[in-house]
Structures are given as structure tokens and as C-alpha cells.
Amino acid sequence: MRTRLTDLLEIEHPLMLAGMGGVAYAPLVSAVSAAGGFGCLGASTMSADQLEAEMAAVRAVTDRPFGVDLLAVMGDELLARVQVLIDGGASLFVAGLGVSVDAVELCHRHGVLVANMCGRVIHAERAVASGCDLVVAQGTEAGGHTGLVATMPLVPQIVDTVGDRVPVVAAGGIFDGRGLAAALALGAEGAWVGTRFIATPEARAVPGYKDALLGAKEDGTLISRAYSGKPMRVLRNEFAEHFVAHPEDLAPFPNQLRVSMGANAWHLGGDESTAGIDPAKEGFPAGQGVGGVDELVPAAELVARFMREAEETIARMARLAEHTNA
Numbered sequence: 001m002r003t004r005l006t007d008l009l010e011i012e013h014p015l016m017l018a019g020m021g022g023v024a025y026a027p028l029v030s031a032v033s034a035a036g037g038f039g040c041l042g043a044s045t046m047s048a049d050q051l052e053a054e055m056a057a058v059r060a061v062t063d064r065p066f067g068v069d070l071l072a073v074m075g076d077e078l079l080a081r082v083q084v085l086i087d088g089g090a091s092l093f094v095a096g097l098g099v100s101v102d103a104v105e106l107c108h109r110h111g112v113l114v115a116n117m118c119g120r121v122i123h124a125e126r127a128v129a130s131g132c133d134l135v136v137a138q139g140t141e142a143g144g145h146t147g148l149v150a151t152m153p154l155v156p157q158i159v160d161t162v163g164d165r166v167p168v169v170a171a172g173g174i175f176d177g178r179g180l181a182a183a184l185a186l187g188a189e190g191a192w193v194g195t196r197f198i199a200t201p202e203a204r205a206v207p208g209y210k211d212a213l214l215g216a217k218e219d220g221t222l223i224s225r226a227y228s229g230k231p232m233r234v235l236r237n238e239f240a241e242h243f244v245a246h247p248e249d250l251a252p253f254p255n256q257l258r259v260s261m262g263a264n265a266w267h268l269g270g271d272e273s274t275a276g277i278d279p280a281k282e283g284f285p286a287g288q289g290v291g292g293v294d295e296l297v298p299a300a301e302l303v304a305r306f307m308r309e310a311e312e313t314i315a316r317m318a319r320l321a322e323h324t325n326a
Contacts, residue, residue, distance in 0.1 A: 001307060004167040005189035008113065008134065009092065010065055012036030013307050014190030015180060016136075016169060017197055017299075019069020019094050020144070020285070021045045022268040026057035028202040031299035033064040037306075040094060044071040045269030048084050055088030067092030067115070078103055086110045094136075095127075104131040115169075119147025124158045128165055135162060136192045139172030143195045143287035146172070146223065146233050152186070159187035175289030177309020184314070193306075195287040200299045206270040208279045210296065218291030227260045227283040229253030235290070239265050239281040 003014045015037040017024060021044030029039030039058070043051050051068065058066050068085040070078065070093065082093055082103045092113045093103065104114050108131065115134045116127035124135045137158040139151025151172035159168045170183035171192035180191045197203060199213050212235050223231045226243035230253045234240050239260075243250055251259050260266040265281035267274050297305070 001311065003184070003189040005134065005169060008167055009038050011038050013303060014184070015303060015306050016040060016067075016190060016192045018171065018192050018194030019043070019067065019096075020194050020198070021069075021071065022270070023194075023198055023203050023205060024069070025204045026054045026061070028197060028200060028204070028299055029054075029066050030058045030061035031200075031202045032197070032303060033058070033066045034062040035300035035303035036064075037303045038065060038067065038092075040067040040069050040092070041090075043068050043081070043085075044096070048081060051081070051084055052088055055085070055090060059089055065091040067094055067113075069094040069096055071096045079106060082106055086112055095132075099127050099130040099132060101130050117171075118158060119149060119154070121154075121157050121161050124162045124168075128162045132166065134167045134169060134189075136169045136171050137188065138192070139170075140223070140233070141173030141288040142171055143221070143233050143290075144285040145228070145230055147231075155183065155186040155188050163187055173287055173289045175287075175292045177306045177311070178313050179289070180306055180310040181313035181317075184310070185317075191306075195285075195290055196293055197299060197302065198286070199293045199296050200302060201296055202299045204271050206267050206274045206282065207272055207277045208282065209284050212279055212284050213286055213290055213293055214295070216286065216290045216293075218288070220290055221286050221288055225250050225253075225256060227256065227266050229256030232283070232285060233287060235284040235286050237280050237282070237284075239263070240283070 005014045013036045017032040017039045019040035019042040021042040024042035033039035068090045094115045107114050113133040116132045118124040118135050127135050137155045139154050140146050155170045167189035169190045169192045170188035174191045175196040183191045223233050224240040226240045266283050
């Protein structure tokens, strides 16, 4: 399936793995890229040395393109980390907290593309003005830190505003190929998928995370400031719901991170060996598509399923159009 996104990223399928901090490490990223999608390392919890090691691990498995999602602060720290991803062979830098023109220029000097996560139309406008090569329109259905506008209205508005200049990728609540087909129908050039890829053997996760995902229903998430002080969509539990009901107990960002970590409720970056995980307290980022996630599926098989389902959906719509016009 060819779109402007596949041409730009030099990939086979218009399907991108979200750069989820604490989850998207080399095994998952390399599996998605090797299957023809686009893997993206979630580097928000990684040191520079860890990032170097993870990129080398991806390269040891596949020579397909991959990216790095950074949440570093602006300034010299961000530029230093961007240089690490350039040196490590990444082909895309995904900026999660605004766009640094200096970082964009540094990437472009080395042939690296830049994307930006956008929850509002104005964010997309600013990203393109700053030189970004593509934007991800992320609706509030997405897991993790998220905005207020839903995917369905957000994507076409961003497409109408910047889609004539850069590819737009849809994100938020997409958990199968029908969602990818819907994203394409809205004018996007591909989909950015997170939560569904957590329920894979290759995804890194603390004990209980994947089981909690598989057991969640369609209303199993909420937006809470409990873990960082910023709005974050997570699986429902006692800790998250307490701070929704009692916002007066919240500390501002980033102090709430210290609160949640001090309460032993936040272990982002941990793995199956991490001790002390209490599902009633732990922050498990997840999108609203979680109710459609009911089994662990290898990442490569998941990529193939997405594409097969998307093609079947598009074919069904084409048949509907033919019947309508007959």
C-alpha cells in the first residue's frame, strides 16, 4: 500500500509504531521495521548510552528504517541527544514536546527527517513552519499524555491545514486495520499505533501491564494527572481515580512525578523483572482502543493483520461505492 508516507520513510506499509517510552525498545522496533512498517524507539526513559545500545540492537536485526521519539527538554541537552540518534543511524526524529528549529536544522543537515506530535491544528501549523517533514495528529483517545480533541475531528482539520505540504499520520484509538483504513479515508497518509503493540511478546512491560490491557473493556481508561501532573490516559485504577476525584491533592508537573514514584506507583522503563508492581496503583498508559485488544500477537504478525484488514475494508468500501453507482 503506497502513500506519501511510505515514499517519504521508504517503507512498505503506512503503519508506524508509536515511540512509547518504557515499551518500544529494540525487540519491538526491529520486528515492526523488519515486517515493513516503521519502528520507533521510545527514548524518554533512556540514557544516551542506552539509546546507543538500543539503536545498535535494532541495526543488528534489520537494515530497514527506524526512528527515535524523544521527550528531552529544549536546548543543548536535546541537541546532544539528537546527535546520538543521528550517529546511531535513525532516519526519523519524533519530537514529543514542541519543536526546536535548531534540532530540525541539525537533522536535515544529516539527512534525518523530523516529525512532531500534534493534538491541535495550531501545533501542526507551528511544526510545519519549523521545518517538520510530517506531523502526527494525535486524538485524545491515545494512551499516555494526550490532548482534548478526538481523532475523528482532529485528523481532517489538520489534513486540511497542512496536508498539502507534509504527510499527516493519524493517531489515537487505532487498534486494527479498520482504523488504518478510516485514517486514510480522513485524508491521513498512515497510522501511528501504540496500545495495540504493547500486547505483543516483543514489547517491554512491567509485570501485570499486558494482562491488565487484555482484561480491560472499552471504558477501561481515564485521563488523570496522577502520575506526572499532566493529563495522561491510563488504565483505570484506585490511584488514578483518586486524583481525578481530588485534584486538590495534585502537585504541578513535574513534582507529581515525585509523588507517584514515591508512592511506588510509577515504574516507566521497568521490565518483567521489576519488583513491587501494584496494579491498583501502577500507571499503565493505554488508549481507548484497549477494549479491542484481547490477545498477545507477535509484532510482525500484527503488522500483516493490520494491512490485510485495511485492504479488506477498502475493498468493501469500493464495492459499496460500485453498488451505489450502479
